[in-house]
C-alpha cells in the first residue's frame with residue numbers, strides 16, 4: 001500500500017513494479033501526448049477521431065502492450081533474442097526476430113524527427129524565460145513560431161542539443177537516475193497542464209473545446225483519419241517496436257502484467273486528454289485554426305502563458321518538463337538500435353550510441369529542411385495518399401501509421417498463434433474469462449482490425 005511504501009522510502013518504493021511503471025511511462029508519455037495528440041485531433045475534426053483513438057487504445061493498444069510485456073518477461077532477454085528464444089523453445093522459425101528488426105529501424109527513423117520537435121521545446125524554454133510571450137497577440141506568437149521554422153541553423157542547433165542529451169544517457173547507460181526523476185517531473189507536468197486547463201476555463205471557450213473533443217461528428221471522420229488514430233495509439237503507447245518487450249524482461253514474475261499495463265495506458269491517455277483540454281479552448285478563444293498542424297501547441301500554449309499570472313515562470317517550467325518527457329521517450333527510441341549493435345555487431349555501448357546517434361542526427365537534417373528550404377518538396381507526392389507530404393511528414397507517416405501497427409500486428413500474431421497458450425496463462429495469471437477476452441483479442445480482433453484499416457487505406461489510395 002501507499003503507506004507502507006512511504007515508510008519504506010528508499011528500498012521499498014523503488015520496487016521493480018514501480019521501476020517498470022516509471023520506465024514504461026517515461027517512454028510512453030512524451031511529445032506524442034502533448035504535441036502530436038492535439039494536432040492530429042485538430043486535423044481530423046475532433047470528437048469522432050478521439051473516440052476511435054480511445055477505442056484503439058483500449059481494444060488494440062492495451063492487449064498488445066500486455067503481449068509485448070509478456071513476451072519480454074517470458075524470453076527474459078533483449079527483444080530480438082527473447083523472440084528467438086521463445087521461437088527456438090517451441091521449434092518455430094527464428095525469423096520472428098524480424099519483429100525486433102522493425103522496431104530497431106522504426107525507433108531510429110522516429111528519433112530523427114522527434115529530436116527536431118524536442119528542439120522546438122528547447123528553443124521555447126528561452127522564449128518563455130525571456131518574457132517573449134507576455135501580452136502577445138496570436139499573430140505575434142504565430143510570427144515567433146514561423147520565424148523559428150524558417151531558420152534552419154537555429155533548428156539545427158536545438159536538434160543537436162536534444163540529440164546530444166539522448167545520446168549521453170544511452171551511452172553512459174545511466175537511465176535509472178533519469179527514470180527516478182520521472183516520478184517527480186511527470187506529476188509536475190501533469191499539474192502544470194492542469195493549471196493551463198484552469199486558465200483555459202477562463203477563456204470562455206471551454207465548453208466549445210470540450211464538445212469539439214468529446215462530441216463525435218462522424219461526418220468529419222475519414223478512412224485516412226482512422227489510420228492516423230490507429231497509428232497514434234501505437235505511437236503514444238510506444239508499441240510496435242519492442243520497447244515494452246525490453247522493459248518486460250525486467251518485470252518480476254509475481255507482478256500483474258494486466259494491472260501495470262492498464263496503469264501505463266491510463267496515465268498516457270490522461271496526459272493526452274488534458275493536453276487537448278488545455279489547448280482547444282485557447283484555439284477557439286483566439287480564432288485559431290484547429291487543423292493548424294504540427295505547430296499547434298507552439299502557437300497556442302504561449303498565448304496562455306503570455307496571459308496568465310506568472311506566465312513566464314509557468315511557461316519556462318512547462319517547456320522544461322516537456323523536454324524531460326521527450327528526453328525519456330527519446331532514450332527508449334535509441335536504446336533498441338544500440339542494444340542491437342552491441343549484441344549483433346559486438347560494438348561497445350559508447351561507440352554504438354555515438355554512431356547511431358550521429359546517423360540519426362544527420363537524418364534529422366532532412367526533417368529540418370522540410371520545414372523551410374524543402375517545404376515544397378514531396379518526394380512521393382505522385383501517390384494520392386502521400387500528396388503534399390514533405391520528408392518530415394513521410395517519416396512520421398511511415399513510422400507511426402505503417403511500421404508500428406505492423407510491428408504490433410506481428411506481436412499479436414506471435415502471441416495469439418505461435419506461443420503456447422499455457423505459457424501465456426501462466427504469465428498473465430488472469431481469471432479464465434479475462435484471459436479468454438485477451439486471447440480472442442490478440443488472436444482475432446487486433447489482426448482483423450489492423451488489417452482492415454490497412455486494406456481500406458490502400459484501396460482508397
Ligand code: PHE
Pocket residue numbers: 027028029030031032033110234235236237238239241243329330332333
Ligand atoms: N510514446 C512516445 C510519445 O508519445 C513516442 C515513442 C514511440 C517512444 C515509440 C518510443 C517508441 O511521445
Ligand code: NA
Pocket residue numbers: 027028029030032033235236237238268
Ligand atoms: Na505517449
